[in-house]
Amino acid sequence: MTIAIELDGVGRAYGDRAALTGVSLTVEAGQTLVVFGPNGAGKSTLLRVLATLLRPTTGTANVFGCEIPREAWKVRGRIGLLGHEPLLYRELSARQNLRYHARLHQVPGARVEELLDAVGLARRADDPVSTYSRGMVQRAALARAVLHEPELLLLDEPRANLDPAAAEALEPLLANRTRVITSHDPTGGLAEADVALGLRDGRAALLAPASEVTLAQIGELYR
């Protein structure tokens, strides 16, 4: 058993406001952790800590055995993040954005073309991202997140703005990796989760194997 993520009492505060408090959990390599919780519960903060973009203010966080943030540089290339923001330059095309990220991650250009096809953007690949619909932006952002074949995928509501057919078509790109996914869909989220985490006011109100979690427990988080 290889541990991909190990958090021990992780907290993060913005000034006086605690966004995350004392979160402890373990995720094995290949597992999917689905994080539930109402808006402002700390889901996005947790993802940004795991992505090495935010320092935890308390506790210790390890990703692939490397302590964050001290050894963050060792794991950056192994993490893919799809957050609320697409992390794409609006005035550049999808192809230009992906080629830019491919060069940063030392990924061959052929992978960019492969992904543009896979996410169904090949026909509009040279148009500026600013001209895309929200669903198309989400597809381009997803291509960016998996461009370098990350071992750990951090996905903040990855199916937002995608129609059911697009969500299903993109599923293979997200599979076969360690994943942390935030979701507001109890049924869909539990179906793909190995471990479920429920956050409320930045604290872990629920942490259990997904098979042992009921829809009622998830619903309780939102009351």
Add this chain to the structure above:
Amino acid sequence: MRVLSALLRKELRLELRTLESVPGMALFSVTTFVVFHFGLAQAQVEGDLAAGILVVTLLFAGMLGLNRLYVADEEQGGFDGFLLAPVDRTWLFIAKALALFTYLVVLEIVMVPAFVLLLLGPTLSLGELGPLVGILALADAGFAIIAALIGAIAVRTRARDLIGPLIALPLLVPVVIATARGLEPLLSEGAHGGVPGKWLAILALYDLVFGLLAVAVFDPLLED
């Protein structure tokens, strides 16, 4: 170098697509010369006054570039995208400084002829073009280094358009003095010879010291 090339290409592409920096800088500088042309009691200027007007206009036009330098990165997630990549963060500073240096060179291609046409009394000879280009290149490098460093601090503040110039201007005073003093002999009536070596040396030393300092402190600046 692959990373630097990717970053620099992205910067220049964004500027070509948006035209947010260079046209504004050029328009500002030409407008300033027009205002001086009509505002001064004399039709033409020379010597230290000419050098002062040229350098100060360049400085303030450059501030427009400083304020725009990191805006797309901050507003469109470019910082996060870059920070997620397994690359040395210093490349971002170098790419930003090179991009701004390029903008300043393009600006001067427009600005210097406009200055000569609208304000400068003495005629610039071909022999004086070399020293003029040399001293402006060193001034541009100094400005680009400071702007790439300070821009990264300012863009994360609420009053970024104010904070950037407030921090950068005092740091750029030595560049302004050395450039103006260096240009003065070239812009004087009946001037012969080139730029005094002392001012070229001061500019080169400033560029070197602040270049090294910026490389040393840039990485922690990007940390959360």
